Amino acid sequence: MTVSNKVALVTGAGQGIGRGIALRLAQDGFDIAVADLDFQAEKGAGVVAEIEAFGRRAVFVTADVSNRDDVFAAVDTAAEKLGGFDVIVNNAGIAQVTPMLEVTADDLEKIFRINVNSVVWGIQAAVAKLDELGHAGKIINAASIAAIQGFPILGAYSASKFAVRGITQAAAQELAPRGITVNAYAPGIVGTGMWDLIDEKLSAINGKPLGQNLKENVDGIALGRIETPEDVAKIVSFFAGPDSDYVTGQVLLVDGGMLYN
Numbered sequence: 207m208t209v210s211n212k213v214a215l216v217t218g219a220g221q222g223i224g225r226g227i228a229l230r231l232a233q234d235g236f237d238i239a240v241a242d243l244d245f246q247a248e249k250g251a252g253v254v255a256e257i258e259a260f261g262r263r264a265v266f267v268t269a270d271v272s273n274r275d276d277v278f279a280a281v282d283t284a285a286e287k288l289g290g291f292d293v294i295v296n297n298a299g300i301a302q303v304t305p306m307l308e309v310t311a312d313d314l315e316k317i318f319r320i321n322v323n324s325v326v327w328g329i330q331a332a333v334a335k336l337d338e339l340g341h342a343g344k345i346i347n348a349a350s351i352a353a354i355q356g357f358p359i360l361g362a363y364s365a366s367k368f369a370v371r372g373i374t375q376a377a378a379q380e381l382a383p384r385g386i387t388v389n390a391y392a393p394g395i396v397g398t399g400m401w402d403l404i405d406e407k408l409s410a411i412n413g414k415p416l417g418q419n420l421k422e423n424v425d426g427i428a429l430g431r432i433e434t435p436e437d438v439a440k441i442v443s444f445f446a447g448p449d450s451d452y453v454t455g456q457v458l459l460v461d462g463g464m465l466y467n
């Protein structure tokens with residue numbers, strides 16, 4: 207699929223799944239705003255350079271996605287510097303590995319600000335810009351297998367991803383009259399910094415050696431291997447491109463065969 211003269215903003219694109227999505231959408235023909243926290247500026251600049259190396263334009267924009275003003279400013283910067291705006295990928299997120307009985311009010315507030323509020327701000331900022339530009343666009347959110355089934359010790363995280371699923375379904379219906387589609391990708395076990403952290407924290411809780419929790423989860427994948435950011439990016443490419451024009455409000459599992467619907 208090739209698009210031309212289109213711009214996508216990907217949050218949390220300094221590393222991991224976000225980086226994979228940014229590179230794939232650039233290969234599809236999008237110019238890319240690589241958004242991430244300030245401390246990721248060096249990694250973000252690396253992603254910008256990778257995109258420029260295959261002939262697309264890219265900028266790094268600093269944004270804390272839990273801050274509504276930051277998200278609106280990032281979309282404005284993307285549109286100004288890249289000359290348009292068509293797609294937002296609300297990808298940035300954090301995990302928390304905490305037994306339910308130990309989850310605190312601060313934990314809940316933090317994970318909801320970063321994983322859930324951010325998606326609402328991303329939708330609002332994208333729609334404001336699309337309305338200003340006078341055309342439709344595509345909104346794509348990061349869900350998870352944990353948006354479909356609650357996972358033990360990942361309870362707060364699961365709750366945040368269930369919320370992303372609800373927001374995706376509601377926003378899809380509200381925005382359909384504008385011709386804007388809203389969908390979400392639901393990865394399984396992806397080999398990124400997030401799973402390094404989950405494995406380390408689970409080890410500290412259940413005493414299994416480092417790497418064992420990850421291995422046990424990967425052993426449960428029907429296709430028999432850990433997921434890569436590129437596996438996820440292929441689905442985002444579909445949601446960002448014209449082949450998904452008649453698809454909205456969907457949360458698509460891309461997990462190698464872990465959950466079935």
Ligand SMILES: NC(=O)C1=CN([C@@H]2O[C@H](COP(=O)(O)OP(=O)(O)OC[C@H]3O[C@@H](n4cnc5c(N)ncnc54)[C@H](O)[C@@H]3O)[C@@H](O)[C@H]2O)C=CC1
Nearest residue numbers: 218222223243270271298299348350393395396398399400
């Ligand atoms: N790794 C996995 O197995 C899975 C990940 N996901 C979801 O995919 C998304 C990406 O995850 P990964 O790439 O694995 O994580 P990661 O931890 O490797 O990367 C997350 C990126 O988001 C950025 N970020 C974190 N908080 C931010 C904030 N407040 N503002 C802006 N940027 C922020 C980080 O700086 C980092 O660049 C997340 O929403 C995650 O929940 C979903 C299912 C499975």
Ligand SMILES: CC(=O)C(C)=O
Nearest residue numbers: 350351352394395400
């Ligand atoms: C990180 C994540 O979403 C899971 C369920 O592993």
